[in-house]
Amino acid sequence: MDSAKIRNSVSALWDDQIVPQLVEYIRIPNKSPMFDAQWAEHGHMDKAVAQLSMWAKSQPIAGMHLDVVRLPNRTPLIFIDIPAFGGAAVGDDCVLLYGHLDKQPEMTGWAAHLGPWKPVIEGDRLYGRGGADDGYAIFGSLAAIRALQEAGVPHARCVVLIEACEESGSYDLPFYVDHLAARIGKPSLIVCLDSGCGNYDQLWLTTSLRGLSGGNLTVKVLEEGVHSGDASGIVASSFRILRNLLSRLEDAATGKIVPKELYVEIPAQRVEQARQTAQVLGDEVYSKFPFVAGMRPVESDPVELVLNRTWRPALSVTGVAGLPPLESAGNVLRPSTAVKLSLRLPPTLDGNAAGERVKRLLEADPPYGCKVEFALEKASSGWNAPALAPWLEASVDAASREFFGPPPAYNGEGGSIPFMGMLGEKFPGAQFLITGVLGPHSNAHGPNEFLHIPTGKRVSMCVAQVVADHFHAQQKGLTAGVAASDKHSHHDASCC
Numbered sequence: 335m336d337s338a339k340i341r342n343s344v345s346a347l348w349d350d351q352i353v354p355q356l357v358e359y360i361r362i363p364n365k366s367p368m369f370d371a372q373w374a375e376h377g378h379m380d381k382a383v384a385q386l387s388m389w390a391k392s393q394p395i396a397g398m399h400l401d402v403v404r405l406p407n408r409t410p411l412i413f414i415d416i417p418a419f420g421g422a423a424v425g426d427d428c429v430l431l432y433g434h435l436d437k438q439p440e441m442t443g444w445a446a447h448l449g450p451w452k453p454v455i456e457g458d459r460l461y462g463r464g465g466a467d468d469g470y471a472i473f474g475s476l477a478a479i480r481a482l483q484e485a486g487v488p489h490a491r492c493v494v495l496i497e498a499c500e501e502s503g504s505y506d507l508p509f510y511v512d513h514l515a516a517r518i519g520k521p522s523l524i525v526c527l528d529s530g531c532g533n534y535d536q537l538w539l540t541t542s543l544r545g546l547s548g549g550n551l552t553v554k555v556l557e558e559g560v561h562s563g564d565a566s567g568i569v570a571s572s573f574r575i576l577r578n579l580l581s582r583l584e585d586a587a588t589g590k591i592v593p594k595e596l597y598v599e600i601p602a603q604r605v606e607q608a609r610q611t612a613q614v615l616g617d618e619v620y621s622k623f624p625f626v627a628g629m630r631p632v633e634s635d636p637v638e639l640v641l642n643r644t645w646r647p648a649l650s651v652t653g654v655a656g657l658p659p660l661e662s663a664g665n666v667l668r669p670s671t672a673v674k675l676s677l678r679l680p681p682t683l684d685g686n687a688a689g690e691r692v693k694r695l696l697e698a699d700p701p702y703g704c705k706v707e708f709a710l711e712k713a714s715s716g717w718n719a720p721a722l723a724p725w726l727e728a729s730v731d732a733a734s735r736e737f738f739g740p741p742p743a744y745n746g747e748g749g750s751i752p753f754m755g756m757l758g759e760k761f762p763g764a765q766f767l768i769t770g771v772l773g774p775h776s777n778a779h780g781p782n783e784f785l786h787i788p789t790g791k792r793v794s795m796c797v798a799q800v801v802a803d804h805f806h807a808q809q810k811g812l813t814a815g816v817a818a819s820d821k822h823s824h825h826d827a828s829c830c
Contacts, residue, residue: 360462366501420488433471644746681716689713
């Protein structure tokens with residue numbers, strides 16, 4: 335492969351088309367269904383799908399066929415089928431490239447000149463919601479394939495899936511994967527561009543993803559609010575009861591999750607990779623976060639921080655209801671308090687079982703006989719990568735050195751991509767390239783989110799390298815056996 339041709343082709347396409355397209359995409363407030371119950375009526379999701387589809391169809395990629403698939407009462411999905419180029423297809427073997435186009439909600443705290451739906455380019459950064467998480471995925475994937483074809487480099491059949499429900503837990507995606515199973519085939523390489531990077535200096539491969547259990551915890555003590563002077567000391571505060579319930583799940587002093595059943599034994603290889611990541615990043619493990627003056631991380635050892643973020647359960651309270659704003663908070667003992675909980679789970683823990691356990695834990699024996707409800711909104715298992723095949727390990731090493739400079743780095747991610755666990759179960763013989771552009775200060779889901787444009791370009795180039803190397807591995811029979819391996823369990827495939 336002529337790396338210079340790939341570099342020039344991808345870089346030019348990003349400058350001429352992709353960045354302008356992402357600017358327009360950021361303007362669309364296509365929030366995921368969990369954050370916009372009327373997404374269908376509002377039409378923003380359809381607008382984003384139309385924009386990305388129109389651009390994709392304009393690309394000169396041989397034999398490409400694009401469908402927008404719409405199952406009843408579900409978010410749409412973009413399905414792109416690209417036949418093998420420069421060589422015959424090998425059975426059902428293919429490369430599956432995945433991304434999503436739905437977005438997180440606005441969030442407060444954006445700089446005065448920035449905003450979630452206001453694209454702003456400053457230097458190498460494109461600010462706005464969704465560019466890096468994960469609107470660029472369809473562009474990066476097709477840029478890689480187009481560059482290969484323009485350089486005359488063969489590749490296997492490629493399938494691109496872009497969903498519109500990932501930020502809500504990908505609850506629509508299993509139905510689409512089943513619906514499209516015959517058209518997808520048997521991917522032996524799965525590429526996902528929805529992950530993070532520890533820095534912008536090298537290619538980062540994600541080795542694990544945490545699972546997620548989340549929902550709304552509500553404590554109700556009264557039918558209506560009453561004078562606090564009259565009721566306090568007689569009626570228990572719903573806020574105090576809620577604090578008490580949360581202590582069943584989380585140690586308030588340390589932040590550690592209390593139930594031992596929500597932990598797993600961390601594989602020795604992942605502990606060693608955490609040490610290597612801590613060595614590469616040093617203080618950047620925590621200094622990338624916008625701490626207030628005087629604030630420090632929960633641990634002083636970077637290795638423990640990496641493991642906390644990737645393999646241990648952790649709780650965040652991400653929303654609250656029942657509390658009036660300070661300026662309108664009278665002396666009232668409020669009838670109820672509710673919080674939204676986001677519990678990150680170890681990669682190999684059963685997410686559904688964990689969610690049900692948390693529900694039983696919080697709802698059991700309500701203090702003073704109050705009304706307690708934990709409405710589980712999502713529960714998904716994480717993912718632990720299978721061992722890299724020698725051909726893929728060599729490919730990502732060459733790609734990182736060629737297009738970034740340093741060799742690749744390996745790290746678990748604290749976030750969740752539900753699709754990966756599902757694919758790991760359906761195709762346990764597949765190899766995975768999970769990477770992304772969400773690096774230091776990029777602040778996905780938060781204010782001032784940005785896409786680091788040079789990293790987007792380099793990641794696209796690396797994908798081109800790996801897809802090209804996959805073709806040669808396929809021709810040597812090194813990608814065979816995916817269908818036969820379907821009989822193995824997800825645990826067997828991911829324990830290596």
